Amino acid sequence: MEHRLVVNSESNNLLKELTSSLQTCDSFYFGVAFVNFSGVQLLLDTLKEAEKRGIRGRIMTSTYLNFTDPQALERLKEFEHIDLKVFVTDKQVGFHTKAYIFEYPDSYKIIIGSSNVTQSALKSNVEWNVEIVSKKHAAFVERVLAEYEQLWNRSIIATETFLHDYREMYRNTERVAFTANAVYEKAEYVVPNSMQSRAIDNLDRLRNLEETKALVIAATGTGKTYMSAFDVKRVRPKRLLFIVHREEILQKAKETFEHLMPSIQRSFGVLTGTQKDWDADYLFANIRTLANHHTLFEPEAFDYIVVDEAHHATASQYEQVLAWFTPQFTLGMTATPERSDQLSVFELFDHNVALEVRLHEALADDIVAPFHYFGITDLSDIDLTDVHLEDTAEIAKRLQVHKRVEFIAEQMAFYGFDGEERRGLGFCVNREHAAFMAAAFNQQGITSQYLSGEDNGAVREAAIRDLEDVSHPLEFLFTVDIFNEGIDIPTVNLVLMLRPTQSPIVFIQQLGRGLRKHPGKQFLTVLDFIGNHTKSFLIAIALNGQRYYDKESLKVAVATEFAHVPGATHIQMDKISQERILAQIDQESFYSMAYLKEQYMEFKKVRHGKTPYELMDYYTYDGAPDPVKFIQKEGSYLHFLMKMEKEDSIITLLQxxxxxxxxxxxxxxxxxxxxxxxxxxxxxxxxxxxxxxxxxxxxxxxxxxxxxxxxxxxxxxxxxxxxxxxxxxxxxxxxxxxxxxxxxxxxxxxxxxxxxxxxxxxxxxxxxxxxxxxxxGKKDYGTPFFKLHEQYQMRDTAVLSNATVTHSSFRGSGLLRSGNDLFLFVDLHKDAGTEERLMYKDEIKSPTDFQWESPNNMAQNSERGERIIEHKEKGNRLHLFVRKYKTIENSVVEPFIYLGELNVESFQNEKPVMFQMKLHHPIPAQLYRELTEKV
The missing domain is CATH 1.10.10 (Arc Repressor Mutant, subunit A)
Structure with missing residues (x-):
């Protein structure tokens, strides 16, 4: 009998165990207390494949605590190869079983533990599940099967009548539960989330440095207003001014502050065109009204000023207002810290960023809804291989076929969505494509509308209101670029990517439109129809979310279905799309001038044709190209820009x-x-x-x-x-x-x-x-100043260890020294041309074990040999840096990755000496796979 513990981690989770088992078993039997659609959706493709293979299964769940989702039951019932039963609980008998049984020709695999079929239990919760593989007819197996059979016989078949009655009961119970939970929304029970806590702590730190301004950067819907209210509650200023750009959010901000501070003994008021509460202690003001009346206040009238949507603060209205007042502290909040022509928002707030939250951090902090992304190979009839992505008219023409609409509708029906009412956004190639999709969906009985930049603000606002209103029949909005950023529609639970991805920035912006949390929405469903165009790999760059990548890391991310993406988010591509993207990554040259120019031009297009003259232009966009690659190519960004734009002003500057x-x-x-x-x-x-x-x-x-x-x-x-x-x-x-x-x-x-x-x-x-x-981050990494698993060049060790010798000497050798610190630099895969006598047997043997073979001239009793062997006795610290290859494409020198300190466990042989070493910190699963496997 074999057994092992299955937990949710970066390298593995219960979902992977279930899908791999379903792909190989002869039959399966689930018995779980709770089944949610959030978990069922993650298993749909695997269950469909099992159905094609003729693999039958039983799924038994319960009504315990009324947590099982009727939508999940209805979706499971659609599979003809699954028998579905429900154990009906009462006050005396609960049902808390979590068991997954897989039958093979000669054995059973049984997983018993804590995980139900929900997205969190399968992917991200702290769960313990024990997997046992045993021969058939073993006593343990017989006991488990007998117990399962007994429960199965006590359960009732999930008939249409049962499902109808259960759904009605579930709806009523859900309303009661929501009312009962309202008590936990009382102000005394509301506490900052992890993002808000970090921001507040950093604001305190900056104030202790006697700073008077700070900026918080986080996406729409991540709780910036609450964060500012928590900080104000901590500081307790006598008078507060909260400045908003849009009047519609002014009242919400005021209500948030009143809600969190019911007993603060301050008066709350607003300053708008129609209402002017001049004497309010905490005043919430529209910038247009404030700009006309700010001189009526004394400059020192307010102790604390909050500037919402602070990227507008470089405009003249804001400059006048902010120049007039002299508060003790000013807090700016923005989702898009874009630069104006005059001044950057960073400069305006003295470069003090208290917190910055990008998409992956927001997912990790659970401050946005997780998403389930399904990359679906588009119809083979639609060929985009010979079309340039700039030719939107031709792409739209080829995509506007009713067979594709039927295919999209089929996939929507198969994957479903979370919630009672479908609210979707479809991102299209151009206006014609959006109009076609809306008309086609309307013909199918799915009420839809299309919008483009040609529609005025009133039309857009009305369409958004209709989509947000769950009682309105509108289900879909098809758009062209206008919803890429700044639009917040919390009810959206389905996003259709219907156009070739040209820009990771636009992809992330479009994805973000559905990530706002909303009652009744556990997750966002994203269906991406991936065609055979030549730039499909850009999807991988967008989803990867890493600040640096090369071919190997990107390929590992695709092959592992982006296992490093945090939380309950799920990313899945079908086999054809995955293989196509991997092949494109192999063929692409990420360091070629042609590729860098494409990146630059696409970024400029995202900026509506505005030339990005400065590096900070890139910083403000999640998913932007890495301008350091431009610098590495041409020596500086301006030298690169001169090649791209050939502008006289840049040429003159560099003369x-x-x-x-x-x-x-x-x-x-x-x-x-x-x-x-x-x-x-x-x-x-x-x-x-x-x-x-x-x-x-x-x-x-x-x-x-x-x-x-x-x-x-x-x-x-x-x-x-x-x-x-x-x-x-x-x-x-x-x-x-x-x-x-x-x-x-x-x-x-x-x-x-x-x-x-x-x-x-x-x-x-x-x-x-x-x-x-x-x-x-802000952490002090000590001396040497290294962060685990970051990238470094040899010369960096000189600076970061406070070396006082000429820093150019830190190169060329695999073993460098600064004081009592020894730095070991290792290429894991030697170049094909390396002579056999120099092919050192360096190897990562496990996440904690490393083998290093010294240069051929090192003896155990040499100065260098003793320095390493007796490193503990001599007070020396050994630091390990590795890279997979010395150079990557186009002979670009690859940086090393710092794996931390290590100790010598044993050594043998002479000239060279073979060392067995143990790392202080295990290598993370994703990085371990990157360094040790080839995809």
């Missing part, structure tokens, strides 16, 4: 050799691995000098704690103290050392005479720091 050299030198530091140097550069753009204490203060904006040695090292580093002479000659230093301080060099003073140069400096430093904050 100043000193400026171009300095800009290129700082550009090559991206992406930064610690914020110290960039924070010092940024401060020196505004002030002439920084003492050690002042430098530490600037760094603490980005890192919770910083030791004096690291501050001094960073100060020396910006003076180019650790560059070799060739590097110093190539680029002049912007900073000099003077009496225990760093000061602007004459070169920097001269460059800052130009507002254009200064703005590009700010952009470069701002991008580096905010990207760092997004990827590394």
């Amino acid at each position: 100043d050799e000193v400026w171009a050299s300095v800009y290129k030198t700082i550009s090559k530091m991206l992406p930064i691995k610690r914020p110290h140097e960039f924070s010092l550069y940024l401060a020196l753009l505004e002030q002439d000098a920084l003492s050690i204490e002042e430098a530490a203060y600037e760094i603490r904006h980005w890192v919770e704690e910083v030791n004096r040695n690291s501050v001094q090292h960073a100060m020396q580093n910006v003076t180019h103290a650790f560059l070799d002479q060739r590097e110093k000659d190539r680029s002049p230093a912007l900073v000099e050392w003077y009496e225990e301080s760093i000061v602007r060099s004459s070169i920097l003073k001269e460059l800052l005479q130009s507002d254009t140069y200064k703005q590009y400096f700010i952009d470069l430093l701002e991008y580096g720091l905010h990207r760092y904050a997004r990827e590394f």
Whole structure:
């Protein structure tokens, strides 16, 4: 008898166990207390395949606590190969069984534990399930089968009559349950979610640094208004001003604050065109009205100001208002921190980002609804291989066939949706395509409408209201680009991707339109019809959500169906789509100029043709191209931009050799691995000098704690103290050392005479720091300053270990040293041309075990050998960095991944020495697969 524990983790979950077992068994028997459609939908394709194979099964569930979903029962009943029964519970007898039994020719696999058939139980909850494989007729198997049979006989068949009666009872019970739960919405029971708690803690930290402004960036529907109310409740200002851009959300914001602070003893009021509560303690104001009347208030009238939709705050109305008031603290909140032509919202809030939440973080924090994505191979009749994606008219023409509409309707019927009433968005190629889809759906009895940029605001708002109203017959809106961002329709529970994906940004924006949480909606269903066009792999980049990727990591993500995506979200592609995307990834050259140009042009298109002159233009979009790749290609972003746009202004800018050299030198530091140097550069753009204490203060904006040695090292580093002479000659230093301080060099003073140069400096430093904050957070990683499982180059170890030697010496060798830190750099797969005598037997043997073979000239009793063997006794720390290949496509040098510290467990042989080592921290499942497997 074999047994093992099955838990939900990044590497595995119960859903995978069930689907793999259903794909191989001869028959199956489920007995679970609860069955929800959220869980059933995840099993639909596997159950369909089992039906095709002639595999019969029994599913038994119960009415215990009325938690089983009638929709789930009705969907399961549609499978002809499944016998469905329900154990009807009463006050005396409950039903809490969770058992999954699979029969094979000579054995049974039995999984018994804690998981019901719900999305969370199958994928993300903390669940324990024991899987036992045993020969047939074993005593344990016989006992389980007998118990199952007894319960099966006590259960009743899920007839149409039973399902009708159960649905009616379920609806009534659900209404009662909702009313009973209302008590938990009382203000004293409402507590911040994890996102809100992190934001509030960071706001406190910034105020302790005597900062007076901060920005929070999070998607619509993630609770920013509640977060601001929690912070105001903590700070308790005497007077508050809450500024909104749209009047329709003003009243909701006021109600949120009143709800959370029923006993705060402050008066609440509004300032609009029709109502002016001048003396209210907490005033909620429309910006248009406030801009006309702000001078009626004293500048110090408000202690705390909240600016909702803060990306508008760079507009002239806001600038006038915010310049007038002098509060103790100003909080900006935005989902889209896009830059205006004059000023970035980051600059407006002094670069202080208290929190930034992108899609994957929102899913992990459970502040948006999870989504179930199904990638479905489009009809083979529709051929897009010879059509350029820019030719929307031709694509639309080929997609406008009724056979495809029937296929879409079939898939909608098969996968279903969560909730009582279907509310869907369909994203189309152009207006003609949207009109065609709406007409075709109307012909099928699905009330639909189409919208495009040609429709005015009133028409759009009316259509959105109708879709939100569950009593209105409208079920679908088909749109072209206009719902990509900024539109919030919480009731949407089904999204149809009906066009070829051209941009990860647009894909994420469209996906986001259905992720707002809503009562009665547990998840969003996404059906993506994937054609045979040449850029299908962009879907994988969008879903992957990783800040960096290469072919290997992207292929592993596709092959594992994006197992790293957090929470109950489920991503599934059919076999044809998956193989097609994997083949495209193999064929694509992600570092070629052709690919980078395509990325750039598509990004510019997303920005409605506006040239992205600055790096921060990329930062503001989830799913944007990585501009560091542009820098790596051409030396700096402006050099890349010059090739793309050939504008005289950029060409002239780069003709100043000193400026171009300095800009290129700082550009090559991206992406930064610690914020110290960039924070010092940024401060020196505004002030002439920084003492050690002042430098530490600037760094603490980005890192919770910083030791004096690291501050001094960073100060020396910006003076180019650790560059070799060739590097110093190539680029002049912007900073000099003077009496225990760093000061602007004459070169920097001269460059800052130009507002254009200064703005590009700010952009470069701002991008580096905010990207760092997004990827590394505020944690102090100590010395050396390494974050587990991040990417590094050899030379980074010199900076991050505070090495005081010439940093260019940190290259070329597999074993480097800085003080008592030893850094081991390993290529796991040697190049095909490597001589056999140099083919070291380096191997990751398990998530915690590593084998390293030293260079051929190392002996155990050599200085280097003893340094490693006796590392504990000598006080040395061993750090491991690995990469799968030395170079990837187009001879691009791949960075190393830091796997943390490790200890020598044993060693043998001489010249070379073979070491067996153990890592302090296990390698995460997804990364382990990336490093050890080929897809």
